[in-house]
Amino acid sequence: MKVAVIGTGYVGLTTAISLAMHGHEVVGIDLVEAKIKMLRQGQSPIYEPGLEEALAAVLQQGVLTFTTDLLEAKESEVLFVCVGTPESADGTADLSYLLASVSEIGTLHRSVPRARTVVIKSTVPVGTGDRVAGLLGDCKSLFVVSNPEFLREGNALVDALKPSRIVIGANHDEAKAVMERLYDGIAAPRVLTTRANAELIKYASNAFLATRISFMNELARLSTVLGTDILTVAHGMGLDSRIGPDFLRAGVGYGGSCFPKDTIALLQLAQEQGVSLNLLDKVRQINRTQPLWFLQLVKNAIPELKGKQIALLGLAFKPDTDDIREAPALAIIEELQRCGASIRAYDPIASSAVQKIFPGVSYCGTPAEACQGAHAALLVTEWKECVQLPWDEIYANMAHPALFDGRNAWPVKEVREAGFHYTGVGRS
The missing domain is CATH 3.40.50.720 (NAD(P)-binding Rossmann-like Domain)
Structure with missing residues (x-):
């Protein structure tokens, strides 16, 4: 045709x-x-x-x-x-x-x-x-x-x-x-x-996936307090055929062109019709605050961030894309700069796009370079280049060996054996 x-x-x-x-x-x-x-x-x-x-x-x-x-x-x-x-x-x-x-x-x-x-x-x-x-x-x-x-x-x-x-x-x-x-x-x-049904199927699909992500992120906050492990919890949940394993990963929140835009559009549509979608409103609130909650974990370990050097690994909202729309990394950079931290960032694709927004960040050619002299390293996007790292080299070159895993993707046993202080999202 x-x-x-x-x-x-x-x-x-x-x-x-x-x-x-x-x-x-x-x-x-x-x-x-x-x-x-x-x-x-x-x-x-x-x-x-x-x-x-x-x-x-x-x-x-x-x-x-x-x-x-x-x-x-x-x-x-x-x-x-x-x-x-x-x-x-x-x-x-x-x-x-x-x-x-x-x-x-x-x-x-x-x-x-x-x-x-x-x-x-x-x-x-x-x-x-x-x-x-x-x-x-x-x-x-x-x-x-x-x-x-x-x-x-x-x-x-x-x-x-x-x-x-x-x-x-x-x-x-x-x-x-x-x-x-x-x-x-x-x-x-x-x-x-019908056309109307097809249009709502699209919005409903994205809103539901966003809801699963925010639910797990809120549960990870509770898991952090209880000392339980969100990965084990998610695995146990996902084995239920009524739930399934997809979109149960806790992290620093969703971003991109679809979930943020489509959830607010659906909320706006409901408001125009006089219908309250309270659950979806809460989903957006959780996602908005998740990067800041993650940064609070960093602040708990490093109370004074002013003058500290922080390595940020991953800037795109997810791996295998250059899309930075609503990327959690943007909110994290903004808050770190507000706290007076010095940021060294790495992303294999998206650095140039973020540099236009945050020119004051130092953009590095490798994750190891970003971690040089850092008081903490934050994994924000789980690019394989950011997950599979030479841990002995990273440990030797950091000012303070603190890892904050915003995607629960780093090998916990390996990094702890290498001497790092590891903190994940809702990990025991």
């Missing part, structure tokens, strides 16, 4: 590449000429393992092209809308980019009419698909579908190629048939439903 993907950000680029790899003829569209130029040269503007190699392959095969002109998508049967829906000042989703794209699609369709399906893959408030259908109501043979993405940053390409489920929100059988043809050959459960 001929497919257009409007927006070449994280979701759009991954969607375009995966559809091309599944044999469709895809054109990626973006208004930013510099980005399009990069993509045409096989350079990805985002970091994702395997993404750039896959991009080069589909470009070479000629099944994926890029342009700034929507008119080049005039022959496309399916148009994906993958533009950003950032958080507005009041917490609602900003739909300005999406509505601008819809307006352009309407103009294209009226000038070059043909059977088309507009697929909204951007995360949008419930009712947006119906609103878009209303805006395009005068466009004959044009259908609107909600087809939310469930991509994990760092694993997005894998998730796009082998999705856990495909949710298709469509109000017409013709549109459902188009989507089934588009995803033919992909072995994944289908959920065929």
Whole structure:
């Protein structure tokens, strides 16, 4: 099928590449000429393992092209809308980019009419698909579908190629048939439903995963006081088939582009409808305070941080991505600087992005360099480069051998045998 993907950000680029790899003829569209130029040269503007190699392959095969002109998508049967829906000042989703794209699609369709399906893959408030259908109501043979993405940053390409489920929100059988043809050959459960249901499935999924994380983080606070071990507790919980093991890891909190934005958008939507989501409000509160709670562990061990040198290992919100949006490291840096500490940080990918926000931090080329002369080392993102360390060398070069494991990823027995004072999140 001929497919257009409007927006070449994280979701759009991954969607375009995966559809091309599944044999469709895809054109990626973006208004930013510099980005399009990069993509045409096989350079990805985002970091994702395997993404750039896959991009080069589909470009070479000629099944994926890029342009700034929507008119080049005039022959496309399916148009994906993958533009950003950032958080507005009041917490609602900003739909300005999406509505601008819809307006352009309407103009294209009226000038070059043909059977088309507009697929909204951007995360949008419930009712947006119906609103878009209303805006395009005068466009004959044009259908609107909600087809939310469930991509994990760092694993997005894998998730796009082998999705856990495909949710298709469509109000017409013709549109459902188009989507089934588009995803033919992909072995994944289908959920065929209304646009509104599909939109809420996306928000509900992210809100529930955020709830699991915050629940475990709050439980880790109790575990710290009780002297119990949160990893053992999580393992015991995860063996229950009704619970499962995923998203039960305590740490310094979640970040990224999805969970923070989607939880506040769902809260805002509920408030507009006069419904209180008290649990979700508490989830956000726990996540907001988790990095500061973690830092309190550091302050308990080092009461006077002023003038102390702190090593910060990991800056992106999770491994295998360069995304620093809502990253816990940002809140930790801000608080450490407020306390007068000197920070030496390491991240294999995200340092340059954080440096624009915090130029006063010393950014190092290796974890060992960041730990040189440090009074404490904090693991904030569990990159393998930050987890697998030469402990004897680290111990010899630190001013004070204190490790604070914000991801419960360091080998506790090994580091303690090396002489370190180890503190994890809710570890006994």
